[in-house]
Amino acid sequence: MTGMHIGYDLSFTHTEGAWARQGSWIGRDFPDVRMFMELAQTAERAGVGLLFFGDGSGIPSTWRGSIAPAVEWGIQWPRHDMSPVIAAMSTVTEKVGFGLTYSSTFMHPFYVARLLNSLDHVTGGRIAFNVVASTRGADAANYGFTELMDHDLRYERMEEFVDVCRALWDSVAPDAIVRDRSTGRFADPAKVHPIDHDGRFFTVKGPLASVPGPQYHPLVVQAGNSPRGIAASARFADLVFGFGGHLASQQRHRKLLDEALLGEGRDPEHVGILWATQVIVGRTKAEALARCDAVHEFWNEEAVATYLSHNAGYDFSTLPTSFQLGELRDELAAANASPAGIVGSLVTEFGADHTMSRGEFFAHGRGRATGLDHSVVGDPAAVADALEENFAATGSRGGFMFSSPLAMPSGFAGISELLLPELRRRGALAPAYQGSTLRENLAV
Numbered sequence: 001m002t003g004m005h006i007g008y009d010l011s012f013t014h015t016e017g018a019w020a021r022q023g024s025w026i027g028r029d030f031p032d033v034r035m036f037m038e039l040a041q042t043a044e045r046a047g048v049g050l051l052f053f054g055d056g057s058g059i060p061s062t063w064r065g066s067i068a069p070a071v072e073w074g075i076q077w078p079r080h081d082m083s084p085v086i087a088a089m090s091t092v093t094e095k096v097g098f099g100l101t102y103s104s105t106f107m108h109p110f111y112v113a114r115l116l117n118s119l120d121h122v123t124g125g126r127i128a129f130n131v132v133a134s135t136r137g138a139d140a141a142n143y144g145f146t147e148l149m150d151h152d153l154r155y156e157r158m159e160e161f162v163d164v165c166r167a168l169w170d171s172v173a174p175d176a177i178v179r180d181r182s183t184g185r186f187a188d189p190a191k192v193h194p195i196d197h198d199g200r201f202f203t204v205k206g207p208l209a210s211v212p213g214p215q216y217h218p219l220v221v222q223a224g225n226s227p228r229g230i231a232a233s234a235r236f237a238d239l240v241f242g243f244g245g246h247l248a249s250q251q252r253h254r255k256l257l258d259e260a261l262l263g264e265g266r267d268p269e270h271v272g273i274l275w276a277t278q279v280i281v282g283r284t285k286a287e288a289l290a291r292c293d294a295v296h297e298f299w300n301e302e303a304v305a306t307y308l309s310h311n312a313g314y315d316f317s318t319l320p321t322s323f324q325l326g327e328l329r330d331e332l333a334a335a336n337a338s339p340a341g342i343v344g345s346l347v348t349e350f351g352a353d354h355t356m357s358r359g360e361f362f363a364h365g366r367g368r369a370t371g372l373d374h375s376v377v378g379d380p381a382a383v384a385d386a387l388e389e390n391f392a393a394t395g396s397r398g399g400f401m402f403s404s405p406l407a408m409p410s411g412f413a414g415i416s417e418l419l420l421p422e423l424r425r426r427g428a429l430a431p432a433y434q435g436s437t438l439r440e441n442l443a444v
């Protein structure tokens, strides 16, 4: 048991109004790289293990088939490729790690393996690869797909994708580079091998034309939540992301993952889950609640509907005035949309037979879009209590990936300045920066 590891999810520090609220940057706007460099420095001072960027390349367009509301209100857009930003952040820090997301559904593993190797060098062994099987049609359309590949097929492609990355990282042995200045001999050809991969999805000759990175294999992170997704985590993930905020589903995830890991001959004690958890902390409970109100004020109805439809991959403008939750769930599954998310949690909460009105659906959806229906809110002691309890009840392996819907940088500053010192004082956190690489620092 190592105590909690802490990550910050920086994916949406500039969207959904966070850029405009009180406590946001003055005189700086996304994508000013200095914003991120400063965030990295303050996070490192607080002992944060991982700064994480998710990815999605399409503009939300599922609601009424239009990008207009997402563009107008800045819902999940704009989003940049954050790899150069990570490189810049790494030059002003020494310890904190970085997580970068690419889609195995759309990208090619040779490109991604090569890029991650470069980032492993630039960051000094502090890079993690979050591999995702994309669920959104808006992303697919940018890569030449008219529709999303089947859910389970995406995971098969993901497993092959990671196999190829790993084979490429292995294709130049750690001791292959000789660099003998007296003879000019650079490397030992006996230690550099093609991979000759010829699989269902990819054909890659290899080897990688790269010097092995400090971690050799960048840390691989994955967030499958379905049985098939969890099977993929068990096969290859060094660290898992899970949806936090709902204890019963977290315990289910931990249990299924542990079983699947044992099935793969891996030790569940050494595979942590970082639970994605939105926290809103204030010096007092009243201050924390006032911060929630500021988030609520931003979200108009169109913004909520745009967000929900995008994340589910289903246009909720087509909902009838009332409907049965189980039928809606089945319809999403049949449409290759995501039956987890909002619809899945409503089914869990109210039952598949429950009939819901369109108005009620969007009222619940508001809580989902703002994240306020599953946030941990309060003063530092109350939030720390809730997190300690949740950590213990979910196997005490991993920790939390915090997100904040508040203005930036004040939202994460609150976590760094109020919450993390409280958790550290209690001895609840894993010791910060024990090793020299991210892989060592996040080990459980």
Ligand SMILES: Cc1cc2nc3c(=O)[nH]c(=O)nc-3n(C[C@H](O)[C@H](O)[C@H](O)COP(=O)(O)O)c2cc1C
Binding pocket: 053, 054, 055, 056, 101, 131, 132, 133, 134, 135, 151, 223, 224, 225, 226, 227, 228, 229, 230, 241, 242, 243, 276, 340, 401
């Ligand atoms: C912390 C966290 C971060 C995630 N980041 C992304 C992301 O950046 N891009 C993405 O397309 N999906 C992301 N996901 C979603 C997962 O990749 C996955 O689609 C989801 O967990 C559902 O998996 P399932 O289809 O196996 O149920 C994330 C999930 C979690 C918990």
